[in-house]
Amino acid sequence: MAAASAVVxxxxxxxxxxxxxxxxxxxxxxxxxxxxxxxxxxxxxxxxWVKVARCRVELDHPxxxxxxxxxxxxxxxxxxxxxxxxxxxxxxxxxxxxxGQTLRVAVxxxxxxxxxxxxxxxxxxxxxxxxxxxxxxxxxxxxEVLAEDTGLIRFQPDVVVIATRDGDLxxxxxxxxxxxxxxxxxEQWAGLARRVAxxxxxxxxxxxxxxxxxxxxGNLASQLPGSRLSMAxxxxxxxxKETLGSEVLVVDCxxxxxxxxxxxxxxxxxxxxxxxxxxxxxxPTLALxxxxxxxxSIGMTKKCLVxxxxxxxxxxxxxxxxxxxxxxxxxxxxxxxxxFQEYIAAMVGRGVLLAVCSKNDEDxxxxxxxxxxxxxxxxxxxxxxxxxxKPKHENIKxxxxxxxxxxxxxxxxxxxxxxxxxxxxxxxxxxxxTLPDHPSGYRKALASYPWFEVAAYTPEDARRTELYRTRAExxxxxxxxxxxxxxxxxxxxxxxxxxxxxxxxxxxxQLVGKTNQFNVTTRRHSMxxxxxxxxxxxxxxxVMRLKDRLADHGLVGVLVAVRDGDAMNIDTWLMSCRVIxxxxxxxxxxxxxxxxxxxxxxxxxxxxxxxxxNHLVANxxxxxxxxxxxxxxxxxxxxxxxxxxxxxxxxxxxxxEDASVSQ
Amino acid sequence: MSVNEQLTLVFKDLFGPAxxxxxxxxxxxxxxxxxxxxxxLMFMIEESFGIEFAEGEFETFETVGALCAVVEQKLAA
Numbered sequence: 001m002a003a004a005s006a007v008v009x010x011x012x013x014x015x016x017x018x019x020x021x022x023x024x025x026x027x028x029x030x031x032x033x034x035x036x037x038x039x040x041x042x043x044x045x046x047x048x049w050v051k052v053a054r055c056r057v058e059l060d061h062p063x064x065x066x067x068x069x070x071x072x073x074x075x076x077x078x079x080x081x082x083x084x085x086x087x088x089x090x091x092x093x094x095x096x097x098x099x100g101q102t103l104r105v106a107v108x109x110x111x112x113x114x115x116x117x118x119x120x121x122x123x124x125x126x127x128x129x130x131x132x133x134x135x136x137x138x139x140x141x142x143x144e145v146l147a148e149d150t151g152l153i154r155f156q157p158d159v160v161v162i163a164t165r166d167g168d169l170x171x172x173x174x175x176x177x178x179x180x181x182x183x184x185x186x187e188q189w190a191g192l193a194r195r196v197a198x199x200x201x202x203x204x205x206x207x208x209x210x211x212x213x214x215x216x217x218g219n220l221a222s223q224l225p226g227s228r229l230s231m232a233x234x235x236x237x238x239x240x241k242e243t244l245g246s247e248v249l250v251v252d253c254x255x256x257x258x259x260x261x262x263x264x265x266x267x268x269x270x271x272x273x274x275x276x277x278x279x280x281x282x283x284p285t286l287a288l289x290x291x292x293x294x295x296x297s298i299g300m301t302k303k304c305l306v307x308x309x310x311x312x313x314x315x316x317x318x319x320x321x322x323x324x325x326x327x328x329x330x331x332x333x334x335x336x337x338x339x340f341q342e343y344i345a346a347m348v349g350r351g352v353l354l355a356v357c358s359k360n361d362e363d364x365x366x367x368x369x370x371x372x373x374x375x376x377x378x379x380x381x382x383x384x385x386x387x388x389x390k391p392k393h394e395n396i397k398x399x400x401x402x403x404x405x406x407x408x409x410x411x412x413x414x415x416x417x418x419x420x421x422x423x424x425x426x427x428x429x430x431x432x433x434t435l436p437d438h439p440s441g442y443r444k445a446l447a448s449y450p451w452f453e454v455a456a457y458t459p460e461d462a463r464r465t466e467l468y469r470t471r472a473e474x475x476x477x478x479x480x481x482x483x484x485x486x487x488x489x490x491x492x493x494x495x496x497x498x499x500x501x502x503x504x505x506x507x508x509x510q511l512v513g514k515t516n517q518f519n520v521t522t523r524r525h526s527m528x529x530x531x532x533x534x535x536x537x538x539x540x541x542x543v544m545r546l547k548d549r550l551a552d553h554g555l556v557g558v559l560v561a562v563r564d565g566d567a568m569n570i571d572t573w574l575m576s577c578r579v580i581x582x583x584x585x586x587x588x589x590x591x592x593x594x595x596x597x598x599x600x601x602x603x604x605x606x607x608x609x610x611x612x613x614n615h616l617v618a619n620x621x622x623x624x625x626x627x628x629x630x631x632x633x634x635x636x637x638x639x640x641x642x643x644x645x646x647x648x649x650x651x652x653x654x655x656x657e658d659a660s661v662s663q
Numbered sequence: 664m665s666v667n668e669q670l671t672l673v674f675k676d677l678f679g680p681a682x683x684x685x686x687x688x689x690x691x692x693x694x695x696x697x698x699x700x701x702x703x704l705m706f707m708i709e710e711s712f713g714i715e716f717a718e719g720e721f722e723t724f725e726t727v728g729a730l731c732a733v734v735e736q737k738l739a740a
Contacts, residue, residue: 054680080707084676091679114699273721274702281710 017048029055040417041434046072046081053088062097066125067428073126074434076284079115086118089125099130105294106134106155108141108196109163111277116163119287127295138275145196153199159294160196162206164189164253165277169209169235171228173216178226182234189235190242197247203297204248205290208236210257210278212266249455251293256285292450302431302451303409304383305347306396309358309365311415313341313377315439318368319360324503329374329554331510336439338552341376343443348381352452355384355399357412362387373496373503373545376552392419393426413446415439488583488653492549495587496657500534500541507555508543511574516613518575518585520606520620525560525572538563540595544588546579546654553579557588561596567603567640568596580616587654589624593643602643610635624649666712666735670727673707686728712738 020035033055036048049071056065065088072085093099105120107113117133124131134155136144141162144152152160175181189206197204211232221227225234240250257265260282270276278286295301310317314337315327327334328341348354354377358365365387370379379385384402386395392414400407408429414420420432433449435442498504509527516522525533533541544557556576561568570592575585596604606621621639622628625646630638641649664672667686674684677700678693690696696704705721708714708730714737724730 050676058680080676080710083703083707087677087679112699112702115703269718270702273718276702280703280706
């Protein structure tokens with residue numbers, strides 16, 4: 001529900017934060033806590049959580065202090081706050097307070113491993129683990145592994161992290177025999193990892209090589225198998241293959257570095273000054289993802305995503321605006337919800353369970369979920385659907401019971417900060433993802449959540465996603481499609497037609513108002529006129545939605561034909577530019593033929609009215625087999641098509657699905 | 664907040680609230696101010712003030728007072 005987020009005014013968080021800071025500076029810890037409590041979770045940064053933790057330490061509330069420190073971890077943007085948090089953590093620990101179950105983690109590497117190791121301990125708090133770290137003396141990686149009775153073995157680690165860096169690779173800038181060097185290098189590192197697993201009996205978590213992008217070959221480096229960059233990339237790829245299915249798990253640091261930007265990932269200054277191979281500013285991200293893989297390796301993985309419906313998976317409150325008033329798929333907000341739904345569906349495909357927890361009439365919520373044409377998620381994606389008027393924390397407990405999984409394997413997403421706060425306070429075991437104020441950030445918020453990480457992908461997970469895999473395989477066919485026909489074929493386009501109705505009239509009006517290129521008459525009809533078409537029995541007025549193997553394009557076509565003597569006269573025909581050039585217009589023409597015949601017409605008439613923008617459709621009628629019958633002023637051309645003589649227009653590459661909702 | 668006050672807060676953030684900082688304080692006076700912590704400290708000062716130390720500047724401060732003077736100089740530049 002959106003209303004609650006509007007309650008939090010623009011200035012409230014800033015004010016609360018200022019008041020809190022003042023109290024904090026003056027050592028009025030309880031008052032500071034009260035002030036900080038008024039800050040909405042979307043503005044609650046790592047810096048604020050550190051202050052909360054400090055207040056708790058001062059008030060001698062160690063358990064609450066640790067809970068606050070755990071929340072620091074959810075904000076990776078501020079490494080300074082992480083350093084302060086580590087300092088507080090050490091003081092709490094120094095006072096003899098138990099911080100969780102012990103996990104012994106050894107970290108091996110050839111660069112300065114602090115503060116990385118401190119950050120691993122901090123992230124441990126987020127998992128309820130007291131991470132104890134061992135690092136050998138600087139640069140002793142190989143010695144520790146190869147010698148007997150080393151500190152590493154005596155430490156008896158549960159997990160060994162191998163922290164690599166680009167500079168570890170012994171590759172020249174260019175080699176005439178890249179294959180041999182790559183195999184050697186990859187085998188050496190995979191062998192090292194396996195040996196560590198053997199001698200320690202621990203799980204091994206290995207950083208792949210975050211690769212510096214500087215190369216004297218420039219862009220050519222990617223095309224030269226013998227360039228250092230190409231070889232290093234091959235080492236990463238081979239390393240993954242060599243270690244797959246073993247005790248060794250890989251943290252894809254090169255992906256993380258790419259995501260944050262290699263300019264921020266590496267700092268030559270800190271390398272020269274202190275032998276940090278990774279900038280201090282991004283070490284929170286590195287520590288977080290390392291611990292996510294560690295958590296996966298010991299089976300601490302979240303299993304189920306619990307989502308709200310209204311203003312979370314779709315725009316609008318269905319109880320207020322009705323199913324037809326919901327925003328999904330069309331327009332910027334609608335596309336954001338669609339992007340979010342697509343990512344949720346991808347998670348489901350990977351094996352994450354999905355549950356719905358919504359304050360709604362169950363029947364209405366289900367009908368909206370199943371019938372709204374823009375919905376990407378399907379009922380078959382949902383393991384447990386709960387919609388009623390009970391408080392959400394009660395429903396979340398019900399979901400955990402029905403799925404027979406622990407509350408600590410649930411992750412809750414809701415746009416309403418009040419619901420998030422309720423669940424955090426009543427069910428501390430449940431993780432709550434803070435959604436940003438705008439739906440365009442929802443997908444990212446879910447994708448950045450690290451605790452769904454798994455150590456393996458089993459055939460059982462895969463079975464659910466067979467459909468997706470087949471689709472992915474056909475995607476490669478697209479690249480190799482030899483002819484245009486094969487390309488159209490490979491798209492697997494499916495069109496869905498529906499007469500004008502309350503659910504599509506707004507999007508239709510929007511397209512009528514703005515479409516310039518594929519628009520034969522460019523008539524900018526008003527909403528009132530369009531509604532007139534909807535009610536007029538003598539008019540054929542329909543919309544087309546288009547899906548293909550790769551995407552759901554939403555509502556992309558509008559056609560209106562009005563009775564004109566013995567013919568159906570095409571008054572308006574337009575298509576969104578995102579589906580131009582793939583024969584979809586034939587599907588619309590075919591549907592028009594069908595509708596015209598149904599109401600007893602065999603003659604179609606069309607006019608092309610040129611504008612400065614619609615040259616694209618000058619030959620549309622000609623291409624479809626219409627006959628040129630009139631030339632008017634201003635380049636306007638009249639066309640006719642006789643269904644009786646020429647037969648219906650066919651559409652070889654687009655199949656047609658019945659509209660699921662067309663009341 | 665003066666540069667000196669802000670600098671003191673950074674010290675307290677890193678070395679704990681009880682730490683005593685004056686212009687004459689040196690690394691020997693603070694528990695835990697070793698070479699590793701020194702890099703963390705320099706990073707936090709860079710972030711807090713939005714300044715950058717050159718690689719040659721990391722090991723050049725004898726006292727907190729000298730450090731403060733360099734920060735002030737960088738902020739003025």
